[in-house]
Amino acid sequence: MLEVQDVTIRFGGDTPAVDNVSIAVKPGEIVSLCGPNGAGKSTLLSVLAGDLPPQEGRAFLDGRHLHDFSPQELATRRAVLEQSPTLAATFKVKQLAGLSIAIEISPDTVREIVTDTLMAVGLQHRAENRADLLSGGQQHRAHLSRVLSQLSSAGVEEGRYLLLDEPTARLDLIHQVTAMRVARKAAQQGVGVLVVLHDLNLAAAFSDRVALMHEGKLVAEGTAEKVFTGDRLSEVYEAPLQVDRGPSNTVRVSPIFFADSG
Amino acid sequence: MKRIFGLQTAAGFKLFAALGAVVLAIAAAELAYGPVSLSLSEVSSAILGWGDASSTAIVTQIRAPRLLLGIAVGTALALSGCALQGVLRNPLADPGLIGVTGGASVGAAATIVLGDALALELPREIRPYLLPVSAFLGCALVTSFVFRLSRHAGTTSVATLILAGVAINAIAGAAIGVMVYISDDRQLRDLTFWTMGSLGGANWTMVAVTLAVVSVAAAALATLGRALDLFQIGERAAFHSGLNVERTKRNIALLSAIAVGGATAAAGPIGFIGLVAPHMARLIIGPSHRLVLPASALLGMGLLLGSDLAVRNIVPPAEPPIGLATSLIGGPFFLWLLLTRMKGRGLVA
Structure with a gap:
């Protein structure tokens, strides 16, 4: 289990970025972290990733303090896709996809893993292209393939975690679904997935649990049906939102637009 | 055989073989050509101790130390340039441009002018190390400052880096000016020749010290391939991929300071090798x-030895400073880089 207990993070200023939050991700489940801009989602993800030591509270990976892991050890247990991954070199897509593999394995195994993960994100036909010349969305998928390769090469069967910070933000509709299917597939293989999502409908469709954050605090946590209520969402987002059911009976959130008469 | 250096392809192996052959050819020319030209058989018999006295003296006392010093200096500048460019994610991070060489120059100039008083207090055995050590300290000071600049943002913009370099080089220039002002005639002469950069001062003691210092740093820098690759996806992602980012940065800063300090102490400030060699390497062999x-490292050796060969043979027996040749190669290359790579992207690499 990857968890934080009573974590508070302050960047200076009066309001903490994360305010006394406890949350856990279990192997095999997808937890979506939702909330308006500036709610503290990415900061919380950074604590879970081991980037940011909690100023108050504790962070554990399978019962052991996160900061007791070496970076190398941590890399075999959890992989992280940042919100805006970058690349300052002219690597080919296949090189980028294998870059984060953290242990020594044979070039043949690397090739197999990279082929698989590029296929999973739909970039197999771009393997030989330069990654820095791809479109923004394709680059994002190449980085997703990189973190998937890192996780599947780790040689650890149990207790692996995947942290995705807005993996769908730069993707078209179809590839948003592809990315979430990739997360689902990882979860089926026992990986615990935490994903920061702005699209509440994607969150509702693909998550086992959702967590809603507002001004650093965890407002509600549970199934999408329980957490995503019209009143609660309208309050958190400070805008009128309506919740009903979509075609396959999934929770569907839509904003209520008013034509501006102003 | 193909796994050497992690080479995946026969083509890559051929490229390295070709590079190695070019460096060997330039090295042989370094031994053979000069005010007195020798044939290759004269060179080899001089090395084996069969040659006549004068050619043996030329080869073993003048040209061989010079060749080895050139190899050490070229390797040191190229590898530290490569490591600095990699870790700062910045294609213009040349030790000279960002002021690291300037730091070394101040350390070295201070030793040349003020060191006599101090050196008398030191045992004879460690006196040759005084110059490299103070050059290293100057380097280390500037390198740690440059890395501090990059600490907050994760990446340093080219503009910040170059402007910091301008400021550091100005301070270094002033400090060296003070040294020139207070130096006596002999010190002034030493200082002037040293600041022009040259392999001409090579003797076996200097070569031994420089080779020892540089080869340790170079060997350690050469193992940082994966780490430098990971820096290309940003410091945070590098950490996520298992790299101890802070420790690696500290090591690279330290090793580059040792390498540039050692090289600069022996040969003076030589510009552009650290900028040009890694760029040429990336163009030839790809980004890994x-x-x-x-x-x-091979290109750094080749460029430096080639430049030395050129300045020694252009108007013999006179010898223009080697910095002229490296700047003549490096300056236009730098401009070309600005015109092509930076086009449309402003000064952000």
Whole structure:
């Protein structure tokens, strides 16, 4: 289990970025972290990733303090896709996809893993292209393939975690679904997935649990049906939102637009 | 055989073989050509101790130390340039441009002018190390400052880096000016020749010290291929991929300071090798640092020895400073880089 207990993070200023939050991700489940801009989602993800030591509270990976892991050890247990991954070199897509593999394995195994993960994100036909010349969305998928390769090469069967910070933000509709299917597939293989999502409908469709954050605090946590209520969402987002059911009976959130008469 | 350096392809292996052959040819020319030209058989018999007295003296006392010093200096500048460019994610991070060489120059100039008083207090055995050590300290000071600049943002913009370099080089220039002002005639002469940069001062003691210092740093820098690759996806992602980012940065800062300090102490400030060699290496061999590092080292040797060969043979027996040749190669290359790579992207690499 990857968890934080009573974590508070302050960047200076009066309001903490994360305010006394406890949350856990279990192997095999997808937890979506939702909330308006500036709610503290990415900061919380950074604590879970081991980037940011909690100023108050504790962070554990399978019962052991996160900061007791070496970076190398941590890399075999959890992989992280940042919100805006970058690349300052002219690597080919296949090189980028294998870059984060953290242990020594044979070039043949690397090739197999990279082929698989590029296929999973739909970039197999771009393997030989330069990654820095791809479109923004394709680059994002190449980085997703990189973190998937890192996780599947780790040689650890149990207790692996995947942290995705807005993996769908730069993707078209179809590839948003592809990315979430990739997360689902990882979860089926026992990986615990935490994903920061702005699209509440994607969150509702693909998550086992959702967590809603507002001004650093965890407002509600549970199934999408329980957490995503019209009143609660309208309050958190400070805008009128309506919740009903979509075609396959999934929770569907839509904003209520008013034509501006102003 | 193909796994050497992690080479995946026979083509990559051929490229390294070709680079190695070019460096060997330039090295042979370094031994053979000069005010007195020798044939290759004269050179080899001089090395084996069969040659006549004068050619043996030329080869073993003048040209061989010079050749080895050139190899050490070229390797040191190219590898530290490559490592600095990699870790700062910045293609213009040349030790000279960002002021690291300037730091070394101040350390060295201070030793040349003020060191006599101090050196008398020191045992004879460690006196030759005074110059490299103070050059290293100057380097280390500037390098740690440059890395501090990059600490907050994760990446340093080219503009920040170059402006910091301008400021550091101005301070270094002023400090060296003070040294020139207070130096006596002999010190002034030493200082002037030293600041022009040259392999001409090579003797076996200097070569031994420089080779020892540089080869340790170079060997350690050459193992950083994966780490430098990971820096290309940003410091945070590098950490996520298992790299101890802070420790690696500290090591690279330290090793580059040792390498540039050692090289600059022996040969003076020599510009542009650290900028040009890694770029040429990337153009030839691709972006992977496991290959770029050794290729940069070979190209650094080739460029420096080639420049030395040129300045020694252009108007013999006079010898223009080697910095002239490296700047003549490096300056236009730098402009070309600005015109092509930076086009449309402003000064942000």
